[in-house]
Amino acid sequence: MPPEESDLSLIIAHVVQKLKGSSLYAQLERQAWASLQRPEIRLESLKEDIKEFFKISGWEKKLQNAVYSELSVCPLPSHPAAPPEHLKEPLVYMRKAQGSWEKRILKSLNSMCTELSIPLARKRPALEQKELLNKWNEMGTDEPDLSLFRPVYAPKDFLEVLINLRNPNYENGDSLGFRTHLGLIQVPLKVKDIPELKECFVELGLTTGQLGIDDSTQVPPELFENEHVRIGQKVLVEQDSAAAQQYIRQGSPTALRAELWALILNVSSQPEDVLYYEQLKTNVIQHDLLVDSLIYKVLLCFSRDTSVLGHFSYNSASPPKSYIRGKLGLEEYAVFYPPNGVIPFHGFSMYVAPLCFLYHEPYKLYQIFREMYVRFFFRLHSISSHPSGIVSLCLLFETLLQTYLPQLFYHLREIGAQPLRISFKWMVRAFSGYLATDQLLLLWDRILGYNSLEILAVLAAAVFAFRAVNLMEVTSLAAAEAVLADLSTLKVMPLLQIFLFATVT
Amino acid sequence: MSRVSVPCHVKGTVSLQVGDMRSSQGRPGVLVIDVTFPNVAPFELQEITFKNYYTAFLSIRVRQHTSVHTPTKWVTCLRNYCLMPDPHSEEGAQDYVSLFKHQMLCDMSKILELRLILRQPSPLWLSFTVEELQIYHQGPKSPSVAFPKWLSHPVPCEQPPPLPEQGLPDPSRVSSEVQQMWALTEMVRANHTSTRIGRFDVDGCYDLNLLSYT
Numbered sequence: 001m002p003p004e005e006s007d008l009s010l011i012i013a014h015v016v017q018k019l020k021g022s023s024l025y026a027q028l029e030r031q032a033w034a035s036l037q038r039p040e041i042r043l044e045s046l047k048e049d050i051k052e053f054f055k056i057s058g059w060e061k062k063l064q065n066a067v068y069s070e071l072s073v074c075p076l077p078s079h080p081a082a083p084p085e086h087l088k089e090p091l092v093y094m095r096k097a098q099g100s101w102e103k104r105i106l107k108s109l110n111s112m113c114t115e116l117s118i119p120l121a122r123k124r125p126a127l128e129q130k131e132l133l134n135k136w137n138e139m140g141t142d143e144p145d146l147s148l149f150r151p152v153y154a155p156k157d158f159l160e161v162l163i164n165l166r167n168p169n170y171e172n173g174d175s176l177g178f179r180t181h182l183g184l185i186q187v188p189l190k191v192k193d194i195p196e197l198k199e200c201f202v203e204l205g206l207t208t209g210q211l212g213i214d215d216s217t218q219v220p221p222e223l224f225e226n227e228h229v230r231i232g233q234k235v236l237v238e239q240d241s242a243a244a245q246q247y248i249r250q251g252s253p254t255a256l257r258a259e260l261w262a263l264i265l266n267v268s269s270q271p272e273d274v275l276y277y278e279q280l281k282t283n284v285i286q287h288d289l290l291v292d293s294l295i296y297k298v299l300l301c302f303s304r305d306t307s308v309l310g311h312f313s314y315n316s317a318s319p320p321k322s323y324i325r326g327k328l329g330l331e332e333y334a335v336f337y338p339p340n341g342v343i344p345f346h347g348f349s350m351y352v353a354p355l356c357f358l359y360h361e362p363y364k365l366y367q368i369f370r371e372m373y374v375r376f377f378f379r380l381h382s383i384s385s386h387p388s389g390i391v392s393l394c395l396l397f398e399t400l401l402q403t404y405l406p407q408l409f410y411h412l413r414e415i416g417a418q419p420l421r422i423s424f425k426w427m428v429r430a431f432s433g434y435l436a437t438d439q440l441l442l443l444w445d446r447i448l449g450y451n452s453l454e455i456l457a458v459l460a461a462a463v464f465a466f467r468a469v470n471l472m473e474v475t476s477l478a479a480a481e482a483v484l485a486d487l488s489t490l491k492v493m494p495l496l497q498i499f500l501f502a503t504v505t
Numbered sequence: 506m507s508r509v510s511v512p513c514h515v516k517g518t519v520s521l522q523v524g525d526m527r528s529s530q531g532r533p534g535v536l537v538i539d540v541t542f543p544n545v546a547p548f549e550l551q552e553i554t555f556k557n558y559y560t561a562f563l564s565i566r567v568r569q570h571t572s573v574h575t576p577t578k579w580v581t582c583l584r585n586y587c588l589m590p591d592p593h594s595e596e597g598a599q600d601y602v603s604l605f606k607h608q609m610l611c612d613m614s615k616i617l618e619l620r621l622i623l624r625q626p627s628p629l630w631l632s633f634t635v636e637e638l639q640i641y642h643q644g645p646k647s648p649s650v651a652f653p654k655w656l657s658h659p660v661p662c663e664q665p666p667p668l669p670e671q672g673l674p675d676p677s678r679v680s681s682e683v684q685q686m687w688a689l690t691e692m693v694r695a696n697h698t699s700t701r702i703g704r705f706d707v708d709g710c711y712d713l714n715l716l717s718y719t
Contacts, residue, residue, distance in 0.1 A: 043679060079601035081554050081637070090599050105715045113715060122715045167595070169559055171629045188629065190594035279703065287711050306705050322713045332707070337716060339705030385595055 017068050023272055024066050031059055058239065060139045062268075065241040069266035072245075072451055075314050088191065089316035089384045093167050094391075097314045097364050101161050105343055108152050108319055113290060120337055129285045136281065147256035154346045155428045158381060159184075159421070162391055165383065171374055182413060183398030184420045189385055191396040194404065197458060200499055201450065203249040204493070206501050211251025212493030214440040225253075232256045241266055249449035251442055253495070258358040264448050265371040269364060277363035280304050283339075291338050298352050298366055299344060302373070311374035316384035342378075351377050352430040354440050380428050382450040386443050388453040393427050394420055396457040401464060404503065408468050415478040422484050423460040430456055434487045459492060462499035466490070508551050508641035514541045515638055518623075534633065536560075536625050540619040547615035552641040553604045559633035561592035562624040565604075570615035577617060582609040585624075592627040 019025055032050050033043055041049045078087050089095045104187060113120055124132065163184045166172060192200065204210065209224035222338040228250060235247050236259050246262045252260050262268075283304040292300055302308070312319055319341020327333035344402070352369050359365035379389045386392065401409045401419055412419050426434050430453070431443060446455050463484065464471065470483045520533035542548075547570035561625040565583040583604065589597040606613050619640070705711065 079554070079603060081556070081603075081639075083649060086601065091595060103718050106718055110715045120715070124709070161529060169631050169633075171631060188594045190591055190596045276703075283705075287706075304705065306703050320716045322716050324707050324710055325712045325714050328714055328717075335705060335711065335713065337713060376665040407543045 011076055013081060014074075014076070015067055018070050018074065019066055021268060022066065024062060028054070028059060028063065031057070034232065061239055065239070065263070065266050068241045073314075084313065087314060088312070089386075091167075091385045094165070094383055094385050095316060097161070097165055099318075101383060102317060102320070103159075105152055106125075109290070109320075109343060112152070118290055120290050120335065124286060124288050128288075132285050136285075151235075152343055152345055155425050156421075158345075158390075159424045162383070162394060165391065180182070181395075181398065182402055182409065183395070184418050185391065185395045185398055187391065189392050189393070189395050190387075191392055191399050192454065194400070197454070200452075201446075201458075201496075201500060204446070204497055204500060206497060209250060210437070210493050210497070211445075212491065213497065215251075229253045229256070232260065236260065236263065239263065245449055247449075248445050252445045254438075257445070261358065261368060261448060262310070262364070265368060265375070267364075267367045267371055273367060274363045275453065277301065277366050280366075286471060289338055290402070298362070299349060300368060301366055303338040303340055303342070303344075305340045305370065306336075308342060308370065308374060311378060312341060315378050315382055316386075316389075317378070317382040341371075345381060347429055347433070350429045354432055354437060354444065358436055358443070374420060375451075376447060377430065379453060380430065390428060392428075393453060393457040394424065396454060397423055397427070397460045400458065400461040404461075405465055405468060408464065408471060411472055412480060415475055415477070415480070417474070417480040419464060421477070422481055423464070426460055426463075426487075427456045431459065435490060435492065436488050439490065439492045455496070458499065459496055462495040463487065463490065465499050465503070466495055507644035509644040510584040511542060511545060511548060511640045511642050513545075513619075513638070513640050514543055515539075516541070518634055532628065532631070535623060538621040538623065538635070538638075540621065540640065542616070542618070542640075542696065547662045548642040549606075549618055550609075550613040550616050550640065551606055552642045553619075554637075554639045554641070555602055555635040557588050557598065557600050557602055558626055558636055559589070559598045560635055561589040561633075562586065563588055563623040563635070564624070565609075566620040566622065567611070567613065567616055568618040568620075569593065569612075570617050579620065580611050582611045584610065592625060593629055616650045661712045671683065 214224040280301040325332040516539040521535040522533040
């Protein structure tokens with residue numbers, strides 16, 4: 001079989017394998033069995049009739065959405081000779097750097113454990129379990145006493161690691177060469193320039209309607225908004241993930257956002273999802289984990305969710321391992337800690353907070369957050385060469401600034417205010433907590449629409465461009481930080497549009 | 506289609522450089538790797554696989570066995586195959602690559618020797634090469650595939666045959682179709698699902714030591 005056909009067969013087999021374990025598979029099976037009772041299903045054309053039934057009843061669409069979701073999330077199986085680490089991260093030096101970073105985190109957590117004499121995990125006594133169950137619903141905003149705990153790491157510690165990333169095969173000489181990069185990131189990853197970004201984000205162009213720009217009060221809604229809402233409603237009726245993803249590039253109407261995000265992330269609301277969440281809640285009640293002190297409610301459930309372990313096949317990071325007490329080294333007593341393999345850092349809860357505005361049922365909020373994490377957010381705090389990984393985003397930001405605002409970049413560098421030191425914290429948190437909520441949701445619409453985090457780097461550069469005049473006048477890092485301290489009044493879509501499409505270069 | 510690895514001897518890389526080799530100004534941008542096949546009869550090449558290490562372009566020349574009277578000569582079978590779309594950046598730098606017979610410019614039968622010519626025009630990299638080189642010739646054809654054939658080769662929509670005048674289908678046909686359906690069911694039942702159960706403890710216990718650094 002020629003290689004192109006065998007590639008397609010491999011992809012099909014890969015997706016089928018992934019979907020086989022899903023609840024959709026079981027549902028399709030049940031539906032197929034049930035359909036045998038229907039008069040239009042004939043024995044001699046069984047396969048074709050069932051396929052036709054699936055098409056009419058909407059099950060084929062659900063399957064299409066599931067396949068589309070798999071293709072968007074999981075990278076395709078790589079070369080057969082490539083080991084699994086290669087799928088997580090193809091560059092050896094990046095894998096090593098991620099490994100060292102993880103070791104530091106584990107050491108920090110272990111020290112916290114021994115210094116405070118608090119175990120990594122503890123089974124709650126029955127009385128405590130009962131109390132926790134009773135006050136579960138009030139627990140939302142209560143923050144536990146964190147005075148003794150220091151954060152496992154803060155974004156600026158992570159930035160220092162990224163700054164020190166070096167490719168051992170790269171000419172890192174002192175002499176200035178044609179590729180000298182004046183920023184902090186010194187690894188030569190491929191990042192897009194503005195012409196490539198314009199091609200990639202073509203729907204953000206000046207001649208395309210946008211929510212966040214063309215729905216402002218001065219613009220009559222007949223010009224764009226009404227029609228856009230109508231199309232959005234149609235997309236929801238059709239229940240087509242791919243269409244929703246394309247649609248949301250122009251922004252989502254507030255009333256449709258919760259459903260649209262659920263459709264794009266292929267999150268359904270089956271009874272088993274409610275049950276799954278309740279099971280996670282039970283796990284929270286039964287065991288108290290050291291990492292709990294660092295986060296709040298939805299994340300408590302997230303930490304117990306072993307299904308999150310699946311994303312480590314395409315994440316350069318690996319889940320920490322431990323053994324049951326007294327059984328060190330015995331593989332049958334090896335477990336992951338926390339159960340989902342993700343150790344939260346300072347500010348991790350900012351990934352969840354904006355979603356609370358969209359979803360009110362806890363299990364729905366939970367599913368959406370989990371899906372957003374395993375598709376996007378994990379890339380913001382692991383070291384990898386992926387175009388949406390934090391290293392690439394930092395390099396993209398610095399390159400955009402150095403290329404298109406060279407005077408500003410040079411000036412800030414001269415006064416000891418490397419721009420990345422200010423923008424890093426915005427990108428690592430996907431701007432959550434820095435922008436006004438409605439603006440943040442418009443930004444996250446585009447993350448979903450383009451299935452990429454590159455827009456975060458572009459926005460960071462656009463913010464610097466917007467405040468360039470003030471920044472040119474400052475003479476210290478602290479003053480530069482002050483100019484960029486408050487982003488809560490910014491309107492993200494006009495900033496992005498001007499930076500990409502309306503700046504004279 | 507199965508393939509069989511051919512034992513080969515990969516000679517050390519030879520860099521091609523103009524001028525004084527000992528001068529430290531500039532690094533070679535062209536390397537040559539010779540691959541010989543001692544103790545192997547001339548064979549037909551099916552596939553070459555390797556792991557790239559910062560090579561941007563690859564050319565391959567092959568020396569083939571000819572009839573007794575004509576001298577063997579080198580023929581280019583792959584010219585400037587691009588491994589790194591941007592030689593200055595990391596994309597493709599450490600990828601695993603396969604090259605097949607049908608991608609070659611000439612017939613790949615009766616191979617005696619291979620010569621790989623590696624090029625890396627960017628001065629940014631300290632070294633470049635290819636690793637884990639494996640050469641394959643075609644093995645015996647194997648009939649089995651890992652997944653059902655109907656998945657990768659969907660049949661076109663069949664028209665149901667018209668019912669005979671009496672309205673009753675042929676009993677032997679019905680029984681064979683029921684058998685088919687039964688076989689499908691058995692296949693589905695045999696494939697267990699890969700969903701995780703969701704337990705993170707060991708027999709109800711999650712009392713842990715410290716985290717381990719492996």
